[in-house]
Amino acid sequence: MNFTGLSLDQAPPISAPVRFFLTAPIFAMLAAILIFFTDASLLSSRYSLESISVTHLFTIGFIAMVMLGALQQMLPVLAGVSIPKASLVATSSHILLSIGLVLMVVGLLQSFKVMIFIAALSLGIGFLILLIGIFLAIRKVEFLTATIRAMRWALFFSFVIVMLGMYLLSTYGTGISGSLHLEFANVHAVLAIFGFAGILIIGVTFQVIPMFYVTPAFDARYQKYLVLSVVGTLALWTLLSFVIVDYAWIAKILLVFNFGLFAALIIQKMSQRKRPIADITVYYWRLAGGMLFTGLIVWMFSPLIEQEMTSYLAVIIGGGFVMSVMIGMLYKIIPFLVWFHLNGMGYMSIPSMGEMVHKKMALVQFLLFVLTLALFVAVYFIPILMKVGAITLLTSMVLLEINLVTAYKNYGETCKRKPDFDMSMMG
Amino acid sequence: MAIIKEFMTQDHRDCDDTFAAMEQKANSEGLAAAQEDYKKMASEMEHHFQMEERVLFPAFEEKTGMTQGPTQMMRMEHTQMRSLIQEIGEALDVDNKDRFFGLTETMMIMLQQHNMKEEQMLYTMIQQHMSAENDQLIMMMDAMITE
Numbered sequence: 001m002n003f004t005g006l007s008l009d010q011a012p013p014i015s016a017p018v019r020f021f022l023t024a025p026i027f028a029m030l031a032a033i034l035i036f037f038t039d040a041s042l043l044s045s046r047y048s049l050e051s052i053s054v055t056h057l058f059t060i061g062f063i064a065m066v067m068l069g070a071l072q073q074m075l076p077v078l079a080g081v082s083i084p085k086a087s088l089v090a091t092s093s094h095i096l097l098s099i100g101l102v103l104m105v106v107g108l109l110q111s112f113k114v115m116i117f118i119a120a121l122s123l124g125i126g127f128l129i130l131l132i133g134i135f136l137a138i139r140k141v142e143f144l145t146a147t148i149r150a151m152r153w154a155l156f157f158s159f160v161i162v163m164l165g166m167y168l169l170s171t172y173g174t175g176i177s178g179s180l181h182l183e184f185a186n187v188h189a190v191l192a193i194f195g196f197a198g199i200l201i202i203g204v205t206f207q208v209i210p211m212f213y214v215t216p217a218f219d220a221r222y223q224k225y226l227v228l229s230v231v232g233t234l235a236l237w238t239l240l241s242f243v244i245v246d247y248a249w250i251a252k253i254l255l256v257f258n259f260g261l262f263a264a265l266i267i268q269k270m271s272q273r274k275r276p277i278a279d280i281t282v283y284y285w286r287l288a289g290g291m292l293f294t295g296l297i298v299w300m301f302s303p304l305i306e307q308e309m310t311s312y313l314a315v316i317i318g319g320g321f322v323m324s325v326m327i328g329m330l331y332k333i334i335p336f337l338v339w340f341h342l343n344g345m346g347y348m349s350i351p352s353m354g355e356m357v358h359k360k361m362a363l364v365q366f367l368l369f370v371l372t373l374a375l376f377v378a379v380y381f382i383p384i385l386m387k388v389g390a391i392t393l394l395t396s397m398v399l400l401e402i403n404l405v406t407a408y409k410n411y412g413e414t415c416k417r418k419p420d421f422d423m424s425m426m427g
Numbered sequence: 428m429a430i431i432k433e434f435m436t437q438d439h440r441d442c443d444d445t446f447a448a449m450e451q452k453a454n455s456e457g458l459a460a461a462q463e464d465y466k467k468m469a470s471e472m473e474h475h476f477q478m479e480e481r482v483l484f485p486a487f488e489e490k491t492g493m494t495q496g497p498t499q500m501m502r503m504e505h506t507q508m509r510s511l512i513q514e515i516g517e518a519l520d521v522d523n524k525d526r527f528f529g530l531t532e533t534m535m536i537m538l539q540q541h542n543m544k545e546e547q548m549l550y551t552m553i554q555q556h557m558s559a560e561n562d563q564l565i566m567m568m569d570a571m572i573t574e
């Protein structure tokens with residue numbers, strides 16, 4: 001029995017996950033700046049280089065950063081295992097991903113072919129280092145829970161999308177794209193959203209919502225079958241997209257049904273909270289549930305309207321659902337990590353979690369984020385709103401960074417100040 | 428009779444409910460009104476900690492020889508939570524609402540991640556090693572009086 005993960009000594013150093021968390025808003029800021037200076041018509045086309053750049057600043061720069069940071073932290077708590085050489089893995093992966101993403105965006109927008117190759121390599125290795133680390137850790141888990149099973153599936157899909165992503169990106173370097181380029185790109189996108197992000201969020205939600213908000217547990221049947229059902233549907237969808245494209249809508253409806261059920265479960269659980277305190281994270285969860293629901297409906301009916309819906313879906317599902325969950329979690333995870341590490345070192349007089357995040361600032365940040373989503377959706381009717389949305393997004397992300405850094409600063413300051421020094425000596 | 432894992436897990440849920448009820452009272456009727464609920468919560472938690480520290484953990488440690496492993500870490504986390512419970516009581520006494528809810532949030536997450544480790548790993552281990560003593564241990568824990 002490997003029980004090392006239960007000890008604080010074995011938990012990754014606080015810097016390992018936090019470096020990922022604090023980088024995420026910065027890439028979202030870069031995305032906002034890029035949106036501001038890009039013509040709205042270029043961003044409404046799904047395969048323009050500008051769209052691809054903006055999308056990946058969000059998906060790799062924000063979403064993947066937060067998820068990978070959170071996974072490093074959660075494995076010891078949820079599964080009693082930790083990533084081998086946690087610090088080295090975190091540092092090297094973080095640097096490669098950050099550099100790779102910047103090179104990718106610059107390379108694509110300026111058509112620097114060599115830079116695109118280096119970016120593909122750097123991103124690929126950056127992801128693989130961490131994914132292999134997580135894989136090695138998860139292999140040792142003895143008691144499989146629904147969450148761990150979900151993590152394993154998410155890990156499987158992440159390998160697939162990283163490989164596809166490296167291939168797709170390098171075709172922009174060679175200038176040679178195969179006849180199946182768009183199909184591969186579509187599979188890459190759908191597996192990334194539903195296979196990696198979607199399944200990971202479902203799995204983690206099963207644990208985190210009952211834990212943070214004291215709700216009844218999720219029904220055992222959902223815990224057991226929802227992820228499997230998503231996996232089966234994604235396999236069917238992938239197959240249909242290559243073989244009988246005309247029937248891909250069947251898988252799409254199944255996927256909408258699966259995630260629609262999940263959205264309904266989130267909303268239901270949030271109303272069954274036994275903890276009365278509706279903090280900012282509760283707002284974020286509700287927003288996420290509502291946006292996922294809306295996004296699915298739009299996605300289902302989008303063929304009836306027109307093709308241009310893809311960018312709005314990205315806003316509603318990528319921003320409204322996925323990013324909302326991430327931001328909500330960041331507001332809980334960082335203060336808790338600071339508290340947990342300080343307390344574990346023996347410090348007793350430290351601020352509580354609630355005192356680390358400035359409530360009004362967090363609320364303003366949330367409202368700006370909601371406003372951004374609304375503005376980006378409204379671009380459909382009034383294109384100029386894109387610029388306004390870019391500004392509110394930028395402001396919201398700057399505020400998010402300030403809020404998170406403020407919370408994290410408690411760690412360094414307390415270590416430096418050494419209150420109740422005698423206690424820390426005992427710890 | 429219940430099995431240890433279910434018995435202990437149910438006690439976790441009962442503690443969660445009492446804790447949430449205290450927060451609910453403090454939120455709707457003010458901190459002063461929550462004193463009784465606080466005492467109930469503190470004594471239920473202490474009872475649970477002691478069931479583990481005085482009955483369950485020693486039995487497990489004796490049987491497996493693992494004295495420095497998971498049970499030791501759980502004891503350390505109990506210490507962390509005891510100090511949080513005490514601080515929550517102090518915040519109640521001085522009627523500091525921000526401090527109170529800041530601490531209860533911290534306590535809640537500390538508690539939940541602690542429960543998770545126990546329910547998903549430690550209790551499962553204990554169940555594997557102690558199934559023969561199951562009924563006896565549950566009776567001892569049930570009858571135990573908090574010190």
